[in-house]
Amino acid sequence: MSIESGPATWQGGTSVHDRAQNVCVVGAGAAGLTAVKNLREYGFGVDCYERETGVGGAWNWRHDRSPVYGSTHLISSKPFTQYPDFPMPDSWPDYPHHAQVLAYLERYADHFGLREHIWFGTEVTKVGPAEDGRWDVTISGARGGGSDRTQRYAAVVVANGHNWWPKLPAYEGQEDFGGEIIHASAYKDAAQLRGRRVLVVGAGNTGCDIAVEAAQQAARCWHSSRRGYWYAPKYAYGRPADQVNDLVGALRLPLWLRQRVFHRTLRRTVGDLTRFGLPKPDHKIYETHPIANSQLVYYLGHGSITPVPDVARFTRDGVEFTDGRVAEPDLVIMATGYLPRFEFLPPELLNVDAEGRPRLYLHAFSPTHPTLAVTGLLQPDSGVFSLMHWQAVTIATWLQLREANPPQAAEYWRRHHHQFSERFNKAKVKQSTRHWFEISHVEYLRAIEKALTEMESAL
Numbered sequence: 001m002s003i004e005s006g007p008a009t010w011q012g013g014t015s016v017h018d019r020a021q022n023v024c025v026v027g028a029g030a031a032g033l034t035a036v037k038n039l040r041e042y043g044f045g046v047d048c049y050e051r052e053t054g055v056g057g058a059w060n061w062r063h064d065r066s067p068v069y070g071s072t073h074l075i076s077s078k079p080f081t082q083y084p085d086f087p088m089p090d091s092w093p094d095y096p097h098h099a100q101v102l103a104y105l106e107r108y109a110d111h112f113g114l115r116e117h118i119w120f121g122t123e124v125t126k127v128g129p130a131e132d133g134r135w136d137v138t139i140s141g142a143r144g145g146g147s148d149r150t151q152r153y154a155a156v157v158v159a160n161g162h163n164w165w166p167k168l169p170a171y172e173g174q175e176d177f178g179g180e181i182i183h184a185s186a187y188k189d190a191a192q193l194r195g196r197r198v199l200v201v202g203a204g205n206t207g208c209d210i211a212v213e214a215a216q217q218a219a220r221c222w223h224s225s226r227r228g229y230w231y232a233p234k235y236a237y238g239r240p241a242d243q244v245n246d247l248v249g250a251l252r253l254p255l256w257l258r259q260r261v262f263h264r265t266l267r268r269t270v271g272d273l274t275r276f277g278l279p280k281p282d283h284k285i286y287e288t289h290p291i292a293n294s295q296l297v298y299y300l301g302h303g304s305i306t307p308v309p310d311v312a313r314f315t316r317d318g319v320e321f322t323d324g325r326v327a328e329p330d331l332v333i334m335a336t337g338y339l340p341r342f343e344f345l346p347p348e349l350l351n352v353d354a355e356g357r358p359r360l361y362l363h364a365f366s367p368t369h370p371t372l373a374v375t376g377l378l379q380p381d382s383g384v385f386s387l388m389h390w391q392a393v394t395i396a397t398w399l400q401l402r403e404a405n406p407p408q409a410a411e412y413w414r415r416h417h418h419q420f421s422e423r424f425n426k427a428k429v430k431q432s433t434r435h436w437f438e439i440s441h442v443e444y445l446r447a448i449e450k451a452l453t454e455m456e457s458a459l
C-alpha cells in the first residue's frame, strides 16, 4: 500500500518531492502519535513532522508552547485518559503528574517504534491541494532554520493541538493598568505568585488550579468568574469523579435524570456554593465543560480566595468588577482559554465559519476534501487519548476504504460528508468558544463505532 518515494518534479520553479501514497501527519503530541501508530498498523507509509525536538506536545513542559504548569496533574483519571491498547502503570496514581503523562507518551512512542517516522525540529508551514488530488506540504526547519522543502502526499492528518494559542479578552482600560497581565500559558510555577496580589480571571480547570495555588502562595487572591459553575470534587463515593459519571452514564438514564442525580450528589457532598460567595450556576450540569477541583471550595472556606464576578474595566491602579467592587492586584492571570489555529492551511479547507470554528464531519474530516483530516480537536467530558486512538483508527480505515473500494468510499462520502453540524452531546451546551468541541465521550464513541462499522462493511 505504501510506496516509499517517487522522483522530484518541478512546479512553479519549486521542486516537489513525491512521497507517493504516504500520509503526512502534522504534530507528535498525543493525537499525532496515535495517528502515526494506527496508520502504520493499517499499512500506510507515514511522515510525521514535529516542530519541537521531542514527542508529547502539550505534556512536554520543555516545549515553548506547552500550557502545563509545575503542579499540573491530569483532570481526567488514568483509565479514562490512556490509549486503549497501552495502559498506564498500575503503580501510578489516579491522576498522574504532567511529567508522568510525558513519560507515558514517550514510552508509547518507543514501544510502537514511532520515532523513526517523525522528523523533529521540522515545522509544516503550508498545506495545499495539489493538481493531482494529493497534497503539497511545505516544511521548514523550526524557528526559521533551514530552507523550505515541498513534499507531495496522498493524505494529510493534522494533529497540531488546540491548547496553545491564547484566547485573550480585551477589557476597557487594560492598556493603562499599572500591574502585570499574563495569560495562563505563561504561568509555570507558584514562585510567580509568591507575595503578590493576584487576580485570576476565568473559572475553567486551569483558572481554578491557579486560584488554589494563589490561595497558598500569594498575599491576596481574587478569582473572577463570568457565571456560576458546578465544581465537582475529583473524588465521589471514593472513586475518581469521571468513573462515577461513567457508571451513571452506563445505566442509560435519560439526561434529565442524570442531571438530577448529579445535582443531588453535589448538593450533598459539596453543598450550596452560594454560601461561599459564588454565583448560583445559571445552567444545568453537563451544559458547561466539567470542572474537577477538590481544593477550590476548601480555600474559599478558608477565606484565602475572594470570589468576584466578571471584570468591568481596568483602571491605572486596579480592576472594577461588574458588581461595583474593586480590587488592586499587581498580577492578573487570564485563564481565559485557547483558540484553535491552523496558520498553514487555508480556512476553507477546514470549513471554518465566520467565528473561526472549523466545522468537520465527526469533528475530524474536512467536508470538502476527503483526504484531509484533523485529529484531537475534541473537548470531552473524560480523557482524550482513547478518543484520539479511535479517531486515528477511523481515519486509517477511511483511507483504506478509498484505496480498496473507491465506489463504496464515494457512496459513503456522499451520505456523510455534509454532516458537519452534528453534535455529540444531548445537553444544551453553553455557546462559547470554550465549548466548540465539547462532546460526551459516550455519544462520540457511539458515532465513531457506527462510522467504523459502516466503513468496514464496505471494505
Ligand SMILES: Cc1cc2nc3c(=O)[nH]c(=O)nc-3n(C[C@H](O)[C@H](O)[C@H](O)COP(=O)(O)OP(=O)(O)OC[C@H]3O[C@@H](n4cnc5c(N)ncnc54)[C@H](O)[C@@H]3O)c2cc1C
Pocket: 026, 027, 028, 029, 030, 031, 032, 049, 050, 051, 052, 055, 056, 057, 058, 059, 067, 068, 072, 073, 074, 075, 076, 081, 122, 123, 124, 125, 159, 160, 161, 162, 163, 164, 206, 344, 375, 376, 377, 382, 383, 384, 385
Ligand atoms: C492545563 C491542561 C490540562 C489538561 N488536562 C487534561 C487531562 O486531564 N486529560 C486529557 O485527556 N487532556 C487534558 N488536556 C488536553 C490536552 O491538550 C490533551 O491531553 C493533549 O495533550 C492534546 O494533544 P494533541 O496532540 O491534540 O495536541 P498537542 O499536545 O498540543 O500536540 C500538538 C503537537 O503539534 C506540534 N505542531 C503544531 N503545529 C505544528 C506545525 N505547523 N508543524 C509541526 N508541528 C506542529 C506541536 O509542537 C505539538 O507537539 C489538558 C490541557 C491543558 C492545557
